[in-house]
Amino acid sequence: MAERVPLILGSVFIALLAYKFFRPKKAFGDVPGPVPRSWLFGNMLELQLYSPYGKHEFEWQKQYGPIYSIKGCIGEDRLMVSDTTALRAILADTGDFRKSPQHQLVNKEVFGDGSVLYVHGEQHRRIRAVMNPAFSTAAIRARVHSLQACAQHLSEKWEARLEFQSTAGIFDIFQDIHETTLSGVTDAVMGYDVTNDKEFTKAYKNLVITGAKRSKIAIVAHAVLLALPPWAIDVLKLFPPRDFKTLLKHCNASQRRADIFLKSQIEARKLGIEPENDLFNVMRKMMSRILILEPHLRHRQVDSHKASAEVSLQEIKDQFGTITVAGEDTTANSIVWALYQLAKNLDYQKKIREEFVEAQENKRKEGLEFYESLPFLNALETLRFYSMVPYSERIAIKDTVIPVSQPITTRSGQQITQIPVKKGQYVQIAISSYHRLSSLWGPDAEEFNPMRWLDGRTKLGDKALGPYANLLTFLGGPRTCLGWRFAVLEMQIVLCELVRKFNLALPENSTIETAHAISLVPIHNRGDVELLLCISCA
Numbered sequence: 001m002a003e004r005v006p007l008i009l010g011s012v013f014i015a016l017l018a019y020k021f022f023r024p025k026k027a028f029g030d031v032p033g034p035v036p037r038s039w040l041f042g043n044m045l046e047l048q049l050y051s052p053y054g055k056h057e058f059e060w061q062k063q064y065g066p067i068y069s070i071k072g073c074i075g076e077d078r079l080m081v082s083d084t085t086a087l088r089a090i091l092a093d094t095g096d097f098r099k100s101p102q103h104q105l106v107n108k109e110v111f112g113d114g115s116v117l118y119v120h121g122e123q124h125r126r127i128r129a130v131m132n133p134a135f136s137t138a139a140i141r142a143r144v145h146s147l148q149a150c151a152q153h154l155s156e157k158w159e160a161r162l163e164f165q166s167t168a169g170i171f172d173i174f175q176d177i178h179e180t181t182l183s184g185v186t187d188a189v190m191g192y193d194v195t196n197d198k199e200f201t202k203a204y205k206n207l208v209i210t211g212a213k214r215s216k217i218a219i220v221a222h223a224v225l226l227a228l229p230p231w232a233i234d235v236l237k238l239f240p241p242r243d244f245k246t247l248l249k250h251c252n253a254s255q256r257r258a259d260i261f262l263k264s265q266i267e268a269r270k271l272g273i274e275p276e277n278d279l280f281n282v283m284r285k286m287m288s289r290i291l292i293l294e295p296h297l298r299h300r301q302v303d304s305h306k307a308s309a310e311v312s313l314q315e316i317k318d319q320f321g322t323i324t325v326a327g328e329d330t331t332a333n334s335i336v337w338a339l340y341q342l343a344k345n346l347d348y349q350k351k352i353r354e355e356f357v358e359a360q361e362n363k364r365k366e367g368l369e370f371y372e373s374l375p376f377l378n379a380l381e382t383l384r385f386y387s388m389v390p391y392s393e394r395i396a397i398k399d400t401v402i403p404v405s406q407p408i409t410t411r412s413g414q415q416i417t418q419i420p421v422k423k424g425q426y427v428q429i430a431i432s433s434y435h436r437l438s439s440l441w442g443p444d445a446e447e448f449n450p451m452r453w454l455d456g457r458t459k460l461g462d463k464a465l466g467p468y469a470n471l472l473t474f475l476g477g478p479r480t481c482l483g484w485r486f487a488v489l490e491m492q493i494v495l496c497e498l499v500r501k502f503n504l505a506l507p508e509n510s511t512i513e514t515a516h517a518i519s520l521v522p523i524h525n526r527g528d529v530e531l532l533l534c535i536s537c538a
């Protein structure tokens with residue numbers, strides 16, 4: 001490896017130079033924005049590194065409006081977008097924009113090139129069409145019992161911990177919630193609970209720790225990775241640095257699990273046992289019979305044009321890690337932040353507890369509809385206030401324009417109603433900023449206030465972009481989060497179970513801030529990622 005280091009460094013240097021000299025010269029028709037702090041980091045440290053998340057971004061939005069330009073590392077051009085008209089055009093996914101190459105590199109290495117997170121165009125439409133039934137309302141409704149069991153397992157664990165305490169116990173709930181959602185997503189969605197699978201959970205936890213690392217070096221490394229020629233990436237795979245090794249290890253572990261699990265499902269089917277309608281089985285049914293029964297054909301590629309509702313075995317396997325990662329961390333941290341707000345506001349806990357008891361006594365609804373019928377629980381605006389994926393990056397794959405709802409005055413004083421974007425320029429779908437727009441959410445948009453959903457002031461009408469409550473939390477358009485219904489139900493179930501059994505409070509002198517890891521994590525005043533809560537039985 002040592003003898004290859006100068007070669008790799010040399011190519012990085014040449015690639016950076018080539019990037020600097022051949023990248024598009026004029027950014028976004030002169031759209032104003034904050035001055036970058038340096039050429040190396042651009043505005044990326046303010047965007048990604050500093051806590052609380054949004055400290056700079058929300059101020060930029062106030063100063064420059066819902067569209068402004070920023071600089072990425074090594075001179076990249078980026079457009080921050082929270083304007084509804086512009087977002088609608090980008091989210092339509094008509095082929096002008098793709099996911100950013102950094103994300104695509106990671107998605108491919110961690111999940112495989114058949115992952116729904118990685119594929120695009122026709123292959124994406126085909127795989128989504130096959131996966132959709134496993135995430136329909138009917139399919140999610142069938143997961144209620146499984147999710148209730150996960151939530152109950154957690155509450156019993158807390159009860160056991162509190163058994164010998166005369167007063168409240170103070171403990172970190174962060175890991176507990178993550179274990180619950182890992183079990184929830186793997187068991188309820190994929191029919192395979194990984195909690196007791198030590199090898200897989202270790203690989204998964206290491207992946208999350210690696211993905212959550214934020215440092216100046218990691219931020220620049222992301223940009224440099226892009227400048228590497230494809231052969232240098234292949235060398236990296238042969239002699240992977242530690243973080244890259246973690247990604248590959250997780251990929252191998254999840255492929256092995258998917259293999260074992262699918263084999264057992266296929267055997268069960270041969271014996272005439274029809275397994276449940278979880279994701280794997282919904283997808284397995286879409287594999288042609290020949291692919292299941294003839295092992296030598298397993299790696300056959302599915303021809304998108306001939307088989308619009310088919311997937312290959314490899315494509316199914318690639319969804320195992322995809323769903324685990326996409327569904328676990330985001331949902332866990334949404335629950336963590338909801339619990340934080342509940343611990344801060346005892347009144348909120350009381351309201352949820354009362355409406356839960358009242359609904360249970362009246363037995364008006366059950367299952368999914370029961371949770372939907374609890375107004376205050378559903379107004380607890382964690383999904384607006386803490387956007388777990390605070391932004392999503394896209395890159396223009398050709399020269400194009402983005403329409404905007406209000407004219408923009410450029411640095412040179414021109415008024416424009418559409419923004420020219422050059423091939424290779426980045427667009428940031430500013431999800432978190434969108435949720436702070438006072439024009440949409442009211443003058444108190446920067447405050448956590450469930451009442452905005454109950455007193456009739458939140459009316460977006462035809463301006464809605466996302467699939468749930470007019471929020472952009474789960475994005476929108478053809479790449480809308482596949483698991484949004486599942487995530488909402490899991491949050492409802494876990495919060496109800498915990499609030500009806502426990503009183504939550506914040507310990508004295510604890511300061512908690514949001515930090516951007518994979519999603520938004522709580523950083524305690526000691527600098528640790530944790531959420532210490534004072535818990536007693538209700």
Ligand code: HEM
Nearest residue numbers: 116326327330331334388389392474475479481482483487
């Ligand atoms: C609160 C929890 C969640 C949040 C905030 C969230 C957010 C998102 C966002 C913003 C995207 C779009 C990413 C992009 O294109 O850049 C996405 C995609 C996706 N999410 Fe979620 N998600 C959550 C829970 C889940 C769950 C529980 C699952 C599965 C069980 C899931 C599965 C997926 C998948 C498969 C995609 C890729 C969809 C595609 O590209 O077609 N997510 N999610």
